[in-house]
Amino acid sequence: MPSEISYKADFSEIRYAQCWEDADILLNALDIQPGDICLSIASAGDNTLAMLSQSPARVIAVDINPAQIACLELRVAAYRELSHPELLVLIGSLPGDGAYRNSLYHRCRPQLSTVTRQFWDNRSTAIAQGIGTAGKFERYLRLFRSMLPLIHNQDIITEAITEKTEAERHIFYQQHWNNNRWQLFFKIFFSQFILGRLGRHPSFFEYAQKNVAEHLLQRTAYAMTTINPCDNPYLQWIATGQHLTALPYALRPENFEIIRANLDRLEWHCTAIEDLLKNLDCDFINKYNLSNIFEYMSNQNYETLLRKLIRVGKSSARLAYWNLLVKRSRPEDMKNLLYSLTLEATRLYQQDKAFFYSSFILEEII
Numbered sequence: 632m633p634s635e636i637s638y639k640a641d642f643s644e645i646r647y648a649q650c651w652e653d654a655d656i657l658l659n660a661l662d663i664q665p666g667d668i669c670l671s672i673a674s675a676g677d678n679t680l681a682m683l684s685q686s687p688a689r690v691i692a693v694d695i696n697p698a699q700i701a702c703l704e705l706r707v708a709a710y711r712e713l714s715h716p717e718l719l720v721l722i723g724s725l726p727g728d729g730a731y732r733n734s735l736y737h738r739c740r741p742q743l744s745t746v747t748r749q750f751w752d753n754r755s756t757a758i759a760q761g762i763g764t765a766g767k768f769e770r771y772l773r774l775f776r777s778m779l780p781l782i783h784n785q786d787i788i789t790e791a792i793t794e795k796t797e798a799e800r801h802i803f804y805q806q807h808w809n810n811n812r813w814q815l816f817f818k819i820f821f822s823q824f825i826l827g828r829l830g831r832h833p834s835f836f837e838y839a840q841k842n843v844a845e846h847l848l849q850r851t852a853y854a855m856t857t858i859n860p861c862d863n864p865y866l867q868w869i870a871t872g873q874h875l876t877a878l879p880y881a882l883r884p885e886n887f888e889i890i891r892a893n894l895d896r897l898e899w900h901c902t903a904i905e906d907l908l909k910n911l912d913c914d915f916i917n918k919y920n921l922s923n924i925f926e927y928m929s930n931q932n933y934e935t936l937l938r939k940l941i942r943v944g945k946s947s948a949r950l951a952y953w954n955l956l957v958k959r960s961r962p963e964d965m966k967n968l969l970y971s972l973t974l975e976a977t978r979l980y981q982q983d984k985a986f987f988y989s990s991f992i993l994e995e996i997i
């Protein structure tokens with residue numbers, strides 16, 4: 632059976648040029664051990680690379696979209712060929728000019744497969760801007776950022792990401808940020824209609840159960856107050872288009888060498904996870920990073936896929952995934968197969984720096 636999403640959305644372009652899922656909570660949840668075999672949705676590659684830092688025996692990355700595989704492949708080449716500061720410039724975390732970024736790309740280029748080389752050769756503008764800016768979702772965030780000065784002046788925007796205590800952040804949010812203009816702008820910009828057309832794909836909302844803008848507004852307030860913006864690379868990129876004082880896990884200097892040293896343990900497949908699983912043995916995978924792929928399918932297809940993941944998973948294997956707008960967690964009639972680590976998942980969700988999700992799910996195969 633082909634993946635449900637494959638015949639609904641076009642997958643020829645980059646949708647996510649960065650992984651908008653918090654690798655810190657993912658790694659904490661999966662508790663990857665040396666020798667583990669991991670299966671990870673590739674997306675832009677960051678979290679798959681983060682998993683390598685725990686020295687598993689193998690990480691198998693999969694994505695249905697060849698453009699996402701091209702993002703992962705270029706990152707792998709960059710870890711091999713570049714220094715850590717150069718990697719940050721190529722991604723766009725650090726400023727750099729277009730010619731310099733293209734010269735960095737040309738150093739990575741010989742490492743790429745023919746298909747991926749052709750893909751990036753045709754995207755020198757995206758490379759010049761930083762490969763982390765090149766997705767549909769990041770362009771949507773850039774549009775948001777460009778309109779933000781209509782609501783708040785630059786001083787207020789800078790103040791929002793300047794170090795403060797939690798109590799000060801709450802006061803700042805109420806007194807300086809959360810005015811009527813902000814609420815109105817946010818609700819229009821992140822309405823399902825606009826987000827579906829400019830940021831994600833309308834079909835990604837087919838199973839949505841929440842009011843998108845209301846949910847995102849509430850979670851943004853949480854990220855600007857309860858969670859510290861100074862430690863939050865995701866919020867910093869949304870507000871400034873760069874990583875100022877915080878980096879996602881895979882880009883932190885202390886993780887660079889270990890990821891580079893373990894790159895030979897990584898493989899990638901451009902196919903639907905449903906198809907990949909058919910070719911894997913039973914009792915094989917220890918840790919699953921499943922992004923929020925279950926939201927893109929009906930409940931029935933979710934349950935079918937869950938059963939396949941259990942078949943291929945080892946006893947005690949862990950599955951980590953997010954819900955944005957659709958509630959997905961193991962159904963009651965599978966409680967003899969999957970144990971929900973609800974307390975641990977809830978604790979991690981409270982620290983989730985990629986704040987827009989509505990829940991984080993962690994389950995263990997019995």
Ligand SMILES: C[S@@+](CC[C@H](N)C(=O)[O-])C[C@H]1O[C@@H](n2cnc3c(N)ncnc32)[C@H](O)[C@@H]1O
Nearest residue numbers: 634672674694695696699902903904922923924
């Ligand atoms: C599910 S998306 C989510 C990204 C981000 N969490 C968000 O919601 O904005 C992450 C990746 O999953 C891939 N994907 C979705 N369904 C898939 C499937 N059935 N098999 C393999 N990859 C899939 C997409 O191509 C994409 O690169």
